[in-house]
Amino acid sequence: MPNLNLDRAETAILSMDIQKAPVRRSAMFRERNVGQAAKSVLDAARKAGVLIVHVVIDYQPAFFSPKNKFLQKVRIPILSAPGVDVGELLEIVDEVKPMGDEPIIRKPRMNPFFGTALDSMLRSRDIDTVVLMGVATEFVVEAAARHAADADFRVIVLEDCCAAFSDDAHRVSLHIMDHLATLATSADFLENV
Amino acid sequence: MPNLNLDRAETAILSMDIQKAPVRRSAMFRERNVGQAAKSVLDAARKAGVLIVHVVIDYQPAFFSPKNKFLQKVRIPILSAPGVDVGELLEIVDEVKPMGDEPIIRKPRMNPFFGTALDSMLRSRDIDTVVLMGVATEFVVEAAARHAADADFRVIVLEDCCAAFSDDAHRVSLHIMDHLATLATSADFLENV
Amino acid sequence: MPNLNLDRAETAILSMDIQKAPVRRSAMFRERNVGQAAKSVLDAARKAGVLIVHVVIDYQPAFFSPKNKFLQKVRIPILSAPGVDVGELLEIVDEVKPMGDEPIIRKPRMNPFFGTALDSMLRSRDIDTVVLMGVATEFVVEAAARHAADADFRVIVLEDCCAAFSDDAHRVSLHIMDHLATLATSADFLENV
Amino acid sequence: MPNLNLDRAETAILSMDIQKAPVRRSAMFRERNVGQAAKSVLDAARKAGVLIVHVVIDYQPAFFSPKNKFLQKVRIPILSAPGVDVGELLEIVDEVKPMGDEPIIRKPRMNPFFGTALDSMLRSRDIDTVVLMGVATEFVVEAAARHAADADFRVIVLEDCCAAFSDDAHRVSLHIMDHLATLATSADFLENV
Numbered sequence: 198m199p200n201l202n203l204d205r206a207e208t209a210i211l212s213m214d215i216q217k218a219p220v221r222r223s224a225m226f227r228e229r230n231v232g233q234a235a236k237s238v239l240d241a242a243r244k245a246g247v248l249i250v251h252v253v254i255d256y257q258p259a260f261f262s263p264k265n266k267f268l269q270k271v272r273i274p275i276l277s278a279p280g281v282d283v284g285e286l287l288e289i290v291d292e293v294k295p296m297g298d299e300p301i302i303r304k305p306r307m308n309p310f311f312g313t314a315l316d317s318m319l320r321s322r323d324i325d326t327v328v329l330m331g332v333a334t335e336f337v338v339e340a341a342a343r344h345a346a347d348a349d350f351r352v353i354v355l356e357d358c359c360a361a362f363s364d365d366a367h368r369v370s371l372h373i374m375d376h377l378a379t380l381a382t383s384a385d386f387l388e389n390v
Numbered sequence: 391m392p393n394l395n396l397d398r399a400e401t402a403i404l405s406m407d408i409q410k411a412p413v414r415r416s417a418m419f420r421e422r423n424v425g426q427a428a429k430s431v432l433d434a435a436r437k438a439g440v441l442i443v444h445v446v447i448d449y450q451p452a453f454f455s456p457k458n459k460f461l462q463k464v465r466i467p468i469l470s471a472p473g474v475d476v477g478e479l480l481e482i483v484d485e486v487k488p489m490g491d492e493p494i495i496r497k498p499r500m501n502p503f504f505g506t507a508l509d510s511m512l513r514s515r516d517i518d519t520v521v522l523m524g525v526a527t528e529f530v531v532e533a534a535a536r537h538a539a540d541a542d543f544r545v546i547v548l549e550d551c552c553a554a555f556s557d558d559a560h561r562v563s564l565h566i567m568d569h570l571a572t573l574a575t576s577a578d579f580l581e582n583v
Numbered sequence: 584m585p586n587l588n589l590d591r592a593e594t595a596i597l598s599m600d601i602q603k604a605p606v607r608r609s610a611m612f613r614e615r616n617v618g619q620a621a622k623s624v625l626d627a628a629r630k631a632g633v634l635i636v637h638v639v640i641d642y643q644p645a646f647f648s649p650k651n652k653f654l655q656k657v658r659i660p661i662l663s664a665p666g667v668d669v670g671e672l673l674e675i676v677d678e679v680k681p682m683g684d685e686p687i688i689r690k691p692r693m694n695p696f697f698g699t700a701l702d703s704m705l706r707s708r709d710i711d712t713v714v715l716m717g718v719a720t721e722f723v724v725e726a727a728a729r730h731a732a733d734a735d736f737r738v739i740v741l742e743d744c745c746a747a748f749s750d751d752a753h754r755v756s757l758h759i760m761d762h763l764a765t766l767a768t769s770a771d772f773l774e775n776v
Numbered sequence: 777m778p779n780l781n782l783d784r785a786e787t788a789i790l791s792m793d794i795q796k797a798p799v800r801r802s803a804m805f806r807e808r809n810v811g812q813a814a815k816s817v818l819d820a821a822r823k824a825g826v827l828i829v830h831v832v833i834d835y836q837p838a839f840f841s842p843k844n845k846f847l848q849k850v851r852i853p854i855l856s857a858p859g860v861d862v863g864e865l866l867e868i869v870d871e872v873k874p875m876g877d878e879p880i881i882r883k884p885r886m887n888p889f890f891g892t893a894l895d896s897m898l899r900s901r902d903i904d905t906v907v908l909m910g911v912a913t914e915f916v917v918e919a920a921a922r923h924a925a926d927a928d929f930r931v932i933v934l935e936d937c938c939a940a941f942s943d944d945a946h947r948v949s950l951h952i953m954d955h956l957a958t959l960a961t962s963a964d965f966l967e968n969v
Contacts, residue, residue: 540887
């Protein structure tokens with residue numbers, strides 16, 4: 198079991214895009230019980246006084262650029278399909294719902310640091326370590342890991358708290374992130390926090 | 391009267407910090423009827439189909455860094471004084487209240503481009519010209535003008551739609567912004583839009 | 584063959600990290616003749632008057648954070664090994680050497696938009712489409728594709744002008760980028776420019 | 777004399793735009809002996825092992841946007857006038873020339889944090905306090921103070937190490953910065969470092 202060297206006051210959990218729309222597209226989320234693993238991390242973080250930041254997709258169709266392929270081909274078709282209830286699709290799933298005054302970052306694009314106050318929030322509290330979990334591994338989680346690494350945060354990815362849209366993508370994404378981040382599990386976190 | 395060369399589809403009005411707390415500190419706001427001038431600009435922009443973005447102070451005490459002097463010395467004392475109703479102090483004043491689905495950018499610091507989706511919003515719509523109004527001239531307006539100029543937006547400052555905390559600061563701030571922006575008035579805008 | 588809809592005045596080629604150190608770690612670079620494909624693209628871009636921006640690793644050991652795992656585990660060991668000639672390792676390989684006054688962006692981290700003037704350069708010229716090539720596919724190329732997509736650039740990745748550190752990583756990285764970008768080849772570019 | 781509470785390891789001096797072109801436009805620079813005051817600060821910082829970062833104007837005419845008024849009206853006319861020697865105009869003046877391997881940040885626009893690795897450099901070294909000096913007070917110095925304050929750095933402005941293009945602009949700019957920063961003098965710095 199790795200020693201994560203966690204300093205509670207300088208660590209933040211980022212719980213990202215664990216909303217119904219992406220969760221439904223991830224068979225892995227259900228098969229591996231990712232919601233329960235993530236819940237155990239949030240519970241432990243709350244008990245330990247570790248900052249939790251919830252990151253969610255902010256759906257603002259008026260600002261969806263025609264040049265942005267990801268929005269045009271992935272996000273808009275899902276969220277603007279006929280009969281769709283956007284509010285319901287963007288609901289955070291029960292296991293990882295924000296509690297009390299835990300901050301929520303609404304992001305306009307994929308990377309949670311892009312066009313948001315996330316970096317400012319973390320810096321203002323002298324956070325130097327971010328612990329990542331979310332859906333999908335290869336999209337929001339890897340985007341966050343890449344940016345946080347470039348920005349000189351210490352990055353920890355909790356593998357069993359992430360779910361991808363395919364096993365292959367999960368595996369390769371973790372392989373890439375292994376160059377930028379410490380890979381660990383929810384059990385490691387519970388042991389170390 | 392200057393020709394502002396406005397292309398409606400590529401122009402956005404930024405209406406910034408015209409909230410009760412800063413407005414009350416600005417005698418100039420009342421004396422010069424800044425609210426009415428700003429209202430006339432918003433009305434004309436709505437008629438012309440020009441994008442309006444409302445920028446407001448986002449008060450999140452948990453993310454106020456002890457190193458940030460402006461927050462410690464100015465914003466926190468005003469907004470956390472005993473008996474203060476923060477919601478009321480941060481209300482946008484009646485003349486310039488958002489209408490319909492006009493977007494609102496909540497900013498954590500002074501510059502409206504810092505830690506927000508403002509740049510993303512403007513780029514996604516191919517906006518290349520920003521028209522600035524707000525309180526105070528020397529704080530949020532000048533911060534926005536400086537950033538927008540560095541980011542290669544064409545910047546227009548509507549002098550009579552801005553109010554400072556002193557005449558001296560208003561005058562010198564406009565002098566600085568004259569190097570970065572086109573100075574104009576609400577009348578110029580109404581003529582040109 | 585896809586129609587890339589290239590507007591020469593609004594397109595930029597980003598030729599990234601094709602320097603001796605990463606190239607030597609990529610068997611794929613030699614086996615697939617990536618240097619020649621990239622050269623054919625640069626030659627065509629020069630003839631067509633398309634902007635070329637060279638992106639290179641900037642080695643500044645004094646600013647390598649101890650918290651940055653990628654620098655500590657990957658970049659520093661390679662570039663500060665005993666007997667190493669850093670200047671030689673960071674040389675751009677012959678096929679894709681900058682010519683004339685083509686701009687060079689020196690980046691301190693992985694993403695070429697992080698801590699550099701790249702976004703400013705592209706915006707100042709009204710570039711809306713970036714054509715990516717580089718080494719490694721799964722590192723700098725994917726980092727650039729992700730950021731450029733979030734920033735609402737149209738992104739084109741030239742598959743045969745990218746080389747990864749493994750076939751598996753190349754394949755999965757292209758699969759991820761297919762959600763954000765148009766995948767094409769050097770032949771497509773030559774046809775369309 | 778204020779107690780600046782300087783921690784040498786977490787402090788950086790930013791010496792900004794003290795190049796011949798802006799210096800020649802500032803009568804105040806000569807009249808108040810700003811070069812000598814700045815030199816005394818750099819000498820003391822070197823002795824104390826405090827990080828010094830030199831920030832300079834990077835002149836890249838190819839990336840001067842036609843929408844950027846400051847570049848079009850101020851920078852380009854000065855630097856591209858007939859017979860002008862750009863290299864000479866952008867030389868750092870003798871008193872504050874970089875020594876040894878002191879890092880130099882070349883900025884494409886006014887704010888030294890815009891389009892540069894400055895933030896990355898400071899974060900990577902855990903710098904939390906920036907000490908500002910430069911020409912002109914109301915341009916680069918105030919731009920840096922505003923950005924650094926928003927980014928939660930502790931900001932100290934050394935008044936006698938800054939020169940403006942007019943006495944009025946110097947005075948009002950310091951008044952604005954007094955809300956964001958600690959105003960001090962070179963003597964305060966020498967006493968406290």
